Amino acid sequence: MRAAAGGDREAFAEFLGLHYDRIFRLCFRLTGRREEAEDLTQDICLALPGKLRSFRGQARVTTWLYRIAVNAAHDRRRRAASQTKAAEGWRDWEVNRRAAAGDAAAGLDWLRRSMSELPGDLRDTVALTIDGEMTHAEAAEVLGISEGTVSWRLSEVRRRLRAIWQEETGQ
Numbered sequence: 326m327r328a329a330a331g332g333d334r335e336a337f338a339e340f341l342g343l344h345y346d347r348i349f350r351l352c353f354r355l356t357g358r359r360e361e362a363e364d365l366t367q368d369i370c371l372a373l374p375g376k377l378r379s380f381r382g383q384a385r386v387t388t389w390l391y392r393i394a395v396n397a398a399h400d401r402r403r404r405a406a407s408q409t410k411a412a413e414g415w416r417d418w419e420v421n422r423r424a425a426a427g428d429a430a431a432g433l434d435w436l437r438r439s440m441s442e443l444p445g446d447l448r449d450t451v452a453l454t455i456d457g458e459m460t461h462a463e464a465a466e467v468l469g470i471s472e473g474t475v476s477w478r479l480s481e482v483r484r485r486l487r488a489i490w491q492e493e494t495g496q
Contacts, residue, residue, distance in 0.1 A: 326386065330377035337377075341370060347387065348394055354452030355398040357437055369397050384466060391459075391467040395449055402445055439489045443482060450478040 328336035348369055353362035372393075380389055440448060446468075453464040454475070461475040468475070490496070 326377065326380065329374070330380065332374075337374060340377075341373070344387070344390055345370070348390055350458075351391060351394050351452060352398065354455060354458075355394065355449065356401075357441060361401075365394070365397055365401060369394055372397075388463065388466050391453065392469075395453075395467060398449070399445060435490075435493075436486075439486055442489065443485060447478050447482050447485070450475055451482055454479065 326336075326340060329340045345366070349362060349366045352365040352369070353359065356362045356365060376393060380386070384392075440451065443451075449468060450464060453459045453467060454461065459467070461472045461479075465472040465475045
């Protein structure tokens, strides 16, 4: 990592080789779309040479990389928020896609759509902890919050998803 920070291209290529898939998986969870995750991952990789110099070793490298990815996703969301027409188009497309899918796919589509309605901080927390990728403590470190707040956020996600389901199904 020090060699990569010092401008060694081979060291940087090796660093990326070790961490690229991890960064991409998190970007996919944060965005929900392969194309956007690829773009976000590429943006992060382009910015990494300059950011490597700022790594102080106070956190694990993966935690530091996750923080960079979460921040990049936040920046992207802020830019996208001003494009509400595109979001309306996405919603229409998603509804049509969901109608054409089978029962299992419909359930996944509902979850993806419902998750997109959650605030960014809740989506970020789920993206970091889903499938046991990170513990609550690790996610708390990446997000700069307490472990208790991570637990609360996950509880809040379950509550909100349950409310969305009940509202949509009338149960």
